[in-house]
């Protein structure tokens with residue numbers, strides 16, 4: 670089968686389309702014929718081994734797992750001997766575990782516990798756009814952010830892969846007012862997915878306008894702890910999902926205190942996948958797709974994602 674493989678760290682040039690052996694499912698896995706995948710910043714962090722800490726996850730000098738791609742949507746082609754949850758022909762979606770990445774390919778084996786049936790009204794591309802980014806938004810808002818109905822919530826980075834889910838999930842979880850922070854060209858997009866207010870960060874600073882929020886979900890990681898403190902209401906919480914520099918990361922870790930903190934790496938799990946599936950089926954969350962690339966052009970897709978300008982998700986189409 671065809672797969673994107675990298676054997677050394679570096680720019681998207683290290684990504685090669687190769688013929689590799691088609692995998693066979695273990696007892697608790699199913700073999701999925703991949704129809705679509707999606708890219709996440711984690712792919713380029715692992716590809717470049719940046720920040721350096723990424724080497725601890727996947728090899729000090731060269732990648733141990735030579736495959737990338739976490740999000741997958743496709744059709745079950747075979748079921749492992751202990752399989753009980755899916756049948757051949759089922760359409761499924763989910764996020765692969767860190768030690769089993771490889772959705773930039775024609776086939777992948779996935780533990781049953783990490784998959785759910787694809788919502789029928791979603792295309793494979795839409796379904797593949799969801800898992801990692803939506804887990805991050807859900808777990809950031811609900812677990813780290815302790816979101817409660819009626820709250821005033823601000824999403825920094827509202828137009829990105831994670832942010833477009835965060836705006837919609839915050840509304841679905843009962844936020845009274847959601848404010849999305851994005852640049853001028855994305856104001857309409859962020860309004861269209863349900864934000865009550867939008868702030869253009871090229872023209873105004875949400876930490877300097879006198880407004881305060883019960884919950885800030887930061888999907889950019891470019892603000893200081895002092896900025897967050899100013900923009901939070903007295904009992905407000907700030908959940909930070911990403912960081913632009915290591916200095917920002919360490920500042921949040923060291924000075925954030927109880928209320929301002931880095932969320933843990935989002936964890937793929939069936940329970941949350943079913944929560945998200947329900948939101949998708951109810952139409953409360955609709956994936957936003959910016960661009961789609963064929964498998965052979967995965968390097969181009971990652972190159973585009975790395976610009977930091979994606980509007981929603983960047984998807985890889987494997988079967989068109």
Ligand SMILES: NC(=O)c1ccc[n+]([C@@H]2O[C@H](COP(=O)([O-])OP(=O)(O)OC[C@H]3O[C@@H](n4cnc5c(N)ncnc54)[C@H](OP(=O)(O)O)[C@@H]3O)[C@@H](O)[C@H]2O)c1
Pocket residue numbers: 709710711801802805825826827828829830831832850851852853855870888889890891910911912932933934935974977978979980981
């Ligand atoms: N903790 C976790 O488990 C976890 C999981 C997934 C992602 N993350 C992290 O979360 C962050 C976001 O991920 P993502 O998938 O959403 O990335 P992404 O899709 O690449 O984000 C791109 C978006 O960021 C916006 N943006 C860039 N600079 C901005 C600024 N100064 N203010 C507001 N928006 C800005 C861009 O909008 P403009 O073009 O308008 O600037 C663009 O829409 C990354 O740092 C990622 O590593 C963490």
